Amino acid sequence: MLKSLRRKTIGDLRANRGQFLAVWLMVTLGTTFFGAMYPAAVNLLDSVFRTYDRLEYMDFQVQVDSPSEDTLQAVRAIPGVESAEPRLVVESSLQPMSVTEHAIILRLISVPDERESGVNRNELIEGHDLRNSGDLLLLESFANYHDLKPGDTLRVTLADQTTVELRIAGLVFNPEYLVAGRNRLVTFPTPSTFGVAWMPYSDLAELAGQPGEYNDIVVRLEGASENKDAERDDRVRLALTTAFEDYPDAVIYSRLETASGGVIDANINGNFPAMAFFSGLFLTGAAVITGILLARMVESERQRIGTMRAMGITRRELVTHYLAFGFIIGLTGGFVGSILGYLNSFWFMNTFLDYIVGGTLPGYKNIPQIPFILLGYGIVLVSSTIAGAYPAWVQSATPPGIALRPATPKTPNAISRTPLGFLPLVLRQTIRNLLRAPGRSSSTALGVIAGAMMVFSSLALWDTMAVCFGDYYDASAFDLQVTYNGLLPADSIGADLDQIDGITGTQPALIGPAALVDADGERLDTIAVVLSENEPFFDLTTVDGDDAFSNSDGVWISHNIQRILGVGVGDTLTIRALGQAHDVTIQGIVLYTVGSPVFVPQGLVMAWAPGSTAVANTILVRANDEAIPAVQNALAQMPGVAMVENIQQWEKDLKHFLNYFAANTVLFGSFGVILTIALLYNTVNASLRERRDELSILRALGSTRREIALTVTLELLIMVTVGVLIGVPLGREAGYWLLFRYNTDFFGYIGYLTMPSYLVGIAVLLATVFLAEIPGLRAVQKTDLGQISKSQSF
């Protein structure tokens, strides 16, 4: 480049520093988000797999009562199995630790007496390992929630109502409870009511009165977690099924079918497309804005370009000169954005750790994803350089003599000459204005479409989560859920609760594991909920908006079952539970976001065994709001009660877990709105700038400000309408698509975009567009009309 042109570049950068800063910020922001999100998802996955492999996380779990040593050996002999370990898992009740706390379920899991576990190993975070009788290791996330420390003593009540004192030796992380979900019905961490602890086998077996007994086997396969081998997994599963064929109640779960493994897998599956989508969208948006701004700047140099060409400066020198603007912006903005992106990725990872994992992930590493960062940097550098060079190349093609004059009016194209005599003149002019510059019109419409996509995909994420979880919370039309240690007659199970003050209603229920098999033989292990069809305490609504439990002729399945098994209303399923199997007809599909339960009317169960007594293991309790804590504590003291669940607290725990999604959605939405505003502002502004002289002529001829604003607004309104009609459904579907990546056996969304969101989203777009036209219209008002008499540029 000529030395003097280099000086001009520096001078131009100084003179237009405001504009350059605006472009630079867009480039930097785009690169920051690009470099933050997707790499964070990659590092999260690697961190999780690293943790799994370091702590030998299980690939299969078999819940089975008293497996024989031969069966265990058969499992260990299955090709591909690295180790298989039997365990005793006992649910106990942790007594209130202070006057304000209530009973909590504490799952006690055995570890080998003399050696470290071969599967699902603990990582000690604080304190020491198991040394003395009566020691236990407590899950760190649970301990932190309740402010428990090593050395503290816990009072634990077992099924036989004996209470023992156990001492916390240490706090541990365990990959099985990376997400400390309880079971397939309650897959989310509820630390207020559920904790996990590990004890030596001999201690636990003695406490539980089950010496020599096991009820759970965990299996670890060979190879690293990142090398998924679906065929091998299928072979092992088949072999496990064969090994346990003499145990009809045995339930086999793959890693993804367990609460923690499934939730993590759902998150990872969902995070990748979401992060990639928003990374790409933000970078594309930033690149488009950069292109528009730089093109505008170069086009405003038309006459200077003509002058330089007239002076003999070659096109190549000119293009080199103008591409320097974009290059400098891309080089510096991309560099800063890449660094900020890496730093920002810690925020994404830490949000995941805090809300989903509970604070600790032993395999955590956030490594800069150099190839991906370089890709983003390269895209920004190339696109911003081209954005500066291309308009300069186009402008420099104009012969200097012509470039030095004002631009000549373009002959309207054939489309814009379409006879529109039936329309009023103002509309005719509006439509022809839109049609005569298809590039300008379509770029404005594309800006609105891109903006609408960003805004509405975020709104769809938000609404779907809000509606699905709102409905899920509302479905529990009770305050407390009391689980008993065994099955009891339904008509007597709650009889003794009347004496507790504050209870306003109770309903017995039977909640437990069940298997569903469809007509093709496909099986789903899930949870069945049996309760009275007369005013059930589960307030369920079908996806069609009808009430569930309207009859006792069949079952209502959650929408996740419908999705997983591909069944519908009227289809027949076989339900297997408590050693029985019955064919049932699906009466309806209910919206139930978490888990994949099947709801069975008690009348149907009674019809299977006429004359028998209904049994239950759960009481659903309604209580006065102010009495709930006291009622909860009183219930925990009742004989036979294993667990008391406070639904409000449960919701609170779940909402804490969902904060991760909420934080991401708010972030996506906020940046989407910022980008949308920037995108629309610049496209609208550029469009008005192009037409500034034309609008000024109208002013010179006597058109009022209002008339000019009306003309411009009318055009924008048409563009916004086109953009909204295309962008809103696209954005909505993109949001749904992203959310559906999270769907698993025990977690599933149905897409929602509510009317208020439609209105708010469209209002945001309209407001943005109309705000964006203000500077352009002001510029028209400020135009020196005296210059109009000598101008000719439209």
Place this chain on the structure above:
Amino acid sequence: MSQISMRDVRKTYRMGNNIITALDGVSLQIEPGDFAVVLGPSGSGKTTLLNILGGLESADGGEILNGDESISAMSENKLTTYRRHQVGFIFQFFNLLPTLTALENVSLSAEMSNRRAYNPVDMLERVGLGDRMDHYPGQLSGGQQQRVAIARALAKNPALILADEPTGSMDVATGIDVLRVMRDLNRETQQTFVLVTHNSAIAGIADRVIRMGSGKVQNIIQNDSPFEPEEIDW
């Protein structure tokens, strides 16, 4: 009463640290129905004079009357109304709206006015473009575009028509043709025309010639026997 009356009108511009005096105490009068030509070299202030007369710019001082209406102290909104109803503009580069046909460009102007506007079709026929009404500006020659601009300026039936170098971008024949149209319409409608040009040859067709230099009126000549445009020695 004069159509235009200017008294001691001044206008300055700031260009960097320099102050340029565009009009330096201009006083003049133009009678109703006059075809006046403002003549002067580049930088003499003639375009500024026209812009102030048309309400495109405001003067720094002095008094300007259009008929009995003072435009010296009009607000921006009143100037817009003034341009809308009282003035018709003819620009050097025509400045037609490219998305409107010839007829629609003229109609737009007629629709704007609250005066008794002329029929746009009649106006276009009057300027010899009866067969080009549905053509867009881009499909017309320079002379034809300027005729449309003349029809547009006259269609709303303003009292004052202002033309800034209307033949400045034309060849001789086209320029004469355009001047012929303007002169004929002036005689026919008795609307006042003020035409700005640096071409002294055009001055011969005017009823009144205002010669300017360095922002001042150097002289005003009443021409009782103007030439016909065809007689101009371009």
